Amino acid sequence: MSFTAEVKEELARVAPTCSHCEKATLAALVRIEGTLYVSGKGRYRMELATDSPAVARLAIKSLHEIYALKTSLTMRRSVLHKTPNYLIGVPTQPGLAEALRDMGVLAAEGGLCMGVADELVAKECCAAAYVRGAFLGSGFVSNPRGDFHFEISVESAELAGDIARILQRKGIKARVKQRRSSHMVYLKSGAAILEFLAFAGAHQSALRMEEARVVKSLRNDVNRQTNAELANQAKAVNASMDQIAAIRTVLSSYGPEEIPPALRDYMRLRLAYPDVSLKELGSRANPPLSKSAVYHRVRRIESMAREAQARQTACQ
Numbered sequence: 001m002s003f004t005a006e007v008k009e010e011l012a013r014v015a016p017t018c019s020h021c022e023k024a025t026l027a028a029l030v031r032i033e034g035t036l037y038v039s040g041k042g043r044y045r046m047e048l049a050t051d052s053p054a055v056a057r058l059a060i061k062s063l064h065e066i067y068a069l070k071t072s073l074t075m076r077r078s079v080l081h082k083t084p085n086y087l088i089g090v091p092t093q094p095g096l097a098e099a100l101r102d103m104g105v106l107a108a109e110g111g112l113c114m115g116v117a118d119e120l121v122a123k124e125c126c127a128a129a130y131v132r133g134a135f136l137g138s139g140f141v142s143n144p145r146g147d148f149h150f151e152i153s154v155e156s157a158e159l160a161g162d163i164a165r166i167l168q169r170k171g172i173k174a175r176v177k178q179r180r181s182s183h184m185v186y187l188k189s190g191a192a193i194l195e196f197l198a199f200a201g202a203h204q205s206a207l208r209m210e211e212a213r214v215v216k217s218l219r220n221d222v223n224r225q226t227n228a229e230l231a232n233q234a235k236a237v238n239a240s241m242d243q244i245a246a247i248r249t250v251l252s253s254y255g256p257e258e259i260p261p262a263l264r265d266y267m268r269l270r271l272a273y274p275d276v277s278l279k280e281l282g283s284r285a286n287p288p289l290s291k292s293a294v295y296h297r298v299r300r301i302e303s304m305a306r307e308a309q310a311r312q313t314a315c316q
Helices: 003-012 021-033 053-067 096-102 124-138 157-169 190-200 203-253 261-272 278-283 291-315
Strands: 034-039 043-050 072-077 084-090 139-141 150-154 175-179 182-187
Touching: 003 053, 003 124, 003 139, 003 203, 021 034, 021 043, 021 053, 021 124, 021 150, 043 053, 043 096, 053 084, 053 096, 053 124, 124 139, 124 150, 124 157, 124 190, 150 157, 150 190, 157 175, 157 182, 182 190, 190 203, 203 261, 203 291, 261 278, 261 291, 278 291
Parallel strands: none
Antiparallel strands: 034 043, 043 084, 072 084, 139 150, 150 182, 175 182
């Protein structure tokens, strides 16, 4: 089961806080997943499709309990994805048009409402219930072990803007962008997604995501530290190889009496310990040398090697 499906399973079981919360959740579901058909004389019928059995159960239960509407249920199987899809039919019947107006789907004067009716989300618990229904309808959240991504896809810019404003009212940074013929409310940061899950009522999913965030953060820290150590080791090895090459040039170009004793001691140490850092090399000297003292010897040897190479070039 995907993380999105797990979140929807949890959200579908959230108990309403007040008597209007269940209507707010159903209203969002109908707005996003419902398809309205109109026949002559303003007679309506509706279909609501979902691939989540928990969402199908919630929608049917709410339609029966809140509005006493008759429904039918058809389970279809997707040929492409091999997954079941549930089609809830609400046939033409008395009370359907009034229910659609009560849910903010139909305007009182006729026609469709494009945004979210203020009275549906006046209370904070009802606002949470509405965005819960919106996610149950078309929400997606990526597996928290990967990159963070969250979106709710809707048909109208007005509805997307209103959902984003509901979230922003709670301090959740939501953005809206158009994707082909639909509009998407999206969250990009892990913190914002966590805030949404907690606001909507998916507390167990929020805990799972927070655990994944901690593991991911630790893994990233370890990777950064390992990469830094490997880079430092590679840098130290390359520097050591350059120093050994300079030492060999000096030894082949100068007599023993031309090389100061301090430099000869350093050369012996570097040739004996080619892989260690300058700091460790200094600790092996007798008496021990500071890193700056060792580095001073390295610069003198490199200077002598350049002079030797310059002489050889001039002779050629």
